[in-house]
Amino acid sequence: MFNVKDLTMTTRPRFTIEPSSQTLAIITSPHQLTVQFISLQSSFDSFTVSASDFNSSSPFTSVCVFQENSSKELFCTLANLDKALYIYDIQKRELINELRTKKRIMASLHVEQTHKLYFADKFGDVWSLDEKRMREKPPMEKPKQQKGKKSRDFAHTDDNDNMTLELGHLATLTDMALSSDGKFLITADRDEKIRVSHFPKTHEIWSFCLGHKQCVTCVAEVDVPGTDSRALVSSSLDGTLKVWEYSNEYKPLRFTHTVQEGAYPVLVRSLGNFVAVCNEKANEIQYFALHENYELLPLEGVKLNLHSEVLHFEFVQNGEYLMVLVADAPNVRVYRVKKQGENVNPALVFEQDSDKYDNVTHVSFELKADSDTYISSMKKANPNDLAGRHKRGKDDEKKEDEKKEVEKEETVAQEAAAEEKALEG
Numbered sequence: 001m002f003n004v005k006d007l008t009m010t011t012r013p014r015f016t017i018e019p020s021s022q023t024l025a026i027i028t029s030p031h032q033l034t035v036q037f038i039s040l041q042s043s044f045d046s047f048t049v050s051a052s053d054f055n056s057s058s059p060f061t062s063v064c065v066f067q068e069n070s071s072k073e074l075f076c077t078l079a080n081l082d083k084a085l086y087i088y089d090i091q092k093r094e095l096i097n098e099l100r101t102k103k104r105i106m107a108s109l110h111v112e113q114t115h116k117l118y119f120a121d122k123f124g125d126v127w128s129l130d131e132k133r134m135r136e137k138p139p140m141e142k143p144k145q146q147k148g149k150k151s152r153d154f155a156h157t158d159d160n161d162n163m164t165l166e167l168g169h170l171a172t173l174t175d176m177a178l179s180s181d182g183k184f185l186i187t188a189d190r191d192e193k194i195r196v197s198h199f200p201k202t203h204e205i206w207s208f209c210l211g212h213k214q215c216v217t218c219v220a221e222v223d224v225p226g227t228d229s230r231a232l233v234s235s236s237l238d239g240t241l242k243v244w245e246y247s248n249e250y251k252p253l254r255f256t257h258t259v260q261e262g263a264y265p266v267l268v269r270s271l272g273n274f275v276a277v278c279n280e281k282a283n284e285i286q287y288f289a290l291h292e293n294y295e296l297l298p299l300e301g302v303k304l305n306l307h308s309e310v311l312h313f314e315f316v317q318n319g320e321y322l323m324v325l326v327a328d329a330p331n332v333r334v335y336r337v338k339k340q341g342e343n344v345n346p347a348l349v350f351e352q353d354s355d356k357y358d359n360v361t362h363v364s365f366e367l368k369a370d371s372d373t374y375i376s377s378m379k380k381a382n383p384n385d386l387a388g389r390h391k392r393g394k395d396d397e398k399k400e401d402e403k404k405e406v407e408k409e410e411t412v413a414q415e416a417a418a419e420e421k422a423l424e425g
Contacts (some may be wrong), residue, residue, distance in 0.1 A: 124169030
């Protein structure tokens, strides 16, 4: 059994897109047990893989589509709640490797300049996996086979050096992004901190962006108009959006916008100097504009109202389109984004003008909103108890592992007793 709070805490983003091939992967179904692959360039037919294809019943928590540098073939990494990491060949539609991670993966990122995959985990560490090593099968640990179940081999990062530790926080990581110039890796955590690390030498810290009072939910780079600079916008469960001049290592905070009372921003995406924001359990996306003085102000009258809860959204095709995933069918919506001076006007291209997106706009998933909210799982119970909460998280993880070990021992004992009884018979 899994904890719904853990599930809701680890299911953002719900989809990812590979830029050059325009390949989309969406975590679908009420319990996040399937992933839908869609090609926006119609290079392959839409298809679905499920957890059962990998002999698993654990929900997926993170997905990342990427193009391998050497072969230019499309692959996908899929992580689940049971700490499994699957490497999947999209074009051949086959599993090529399966790894076991030390902790649950919260976010995944592929970086073309290093030809590596980066994974942020539940306990604050970021690990990297080189493309060249993603097919390597390290020494295997074979779990004891249960009756009626197919035996599987698992590769454990504890037992091999497939993955490299890049950096660490003291709290669960919630988001990870690479700066547009490729010089910084930006990581956000549950304990209000945003770390800016040199890239690819991630052990070298450039700065911390400190000022949020609750969990940081999302980070995104945004253009500063009239300059060649980029700022960082962060959202938090403290009900604020903050703008950071993160290149300033001493006083990075430039502006704070407080959203309406009772609202909690959880997802932020940027397009030029425009910022799109979605609040928890909201059925609308609000637009903001960043100004030269680093003020982030809402665009009056510019809101994208949808028919149900927004689960995730991304700008695709170099910002020409906005793709939105919502809780109720039709679940995938595509909007053409029109910039009009200092405003944006998203126009739905769902049925009409949809030749390029025909296989997207006619996809209908059966999704339901999670019963427990993202907020309840991420909000701090006691702002002054950071170390204590981190310790409790470790204790919970330990108890979970101990429980699994006990269940495993009980199963082995039952099988032994059954075999002994059969021999006596």
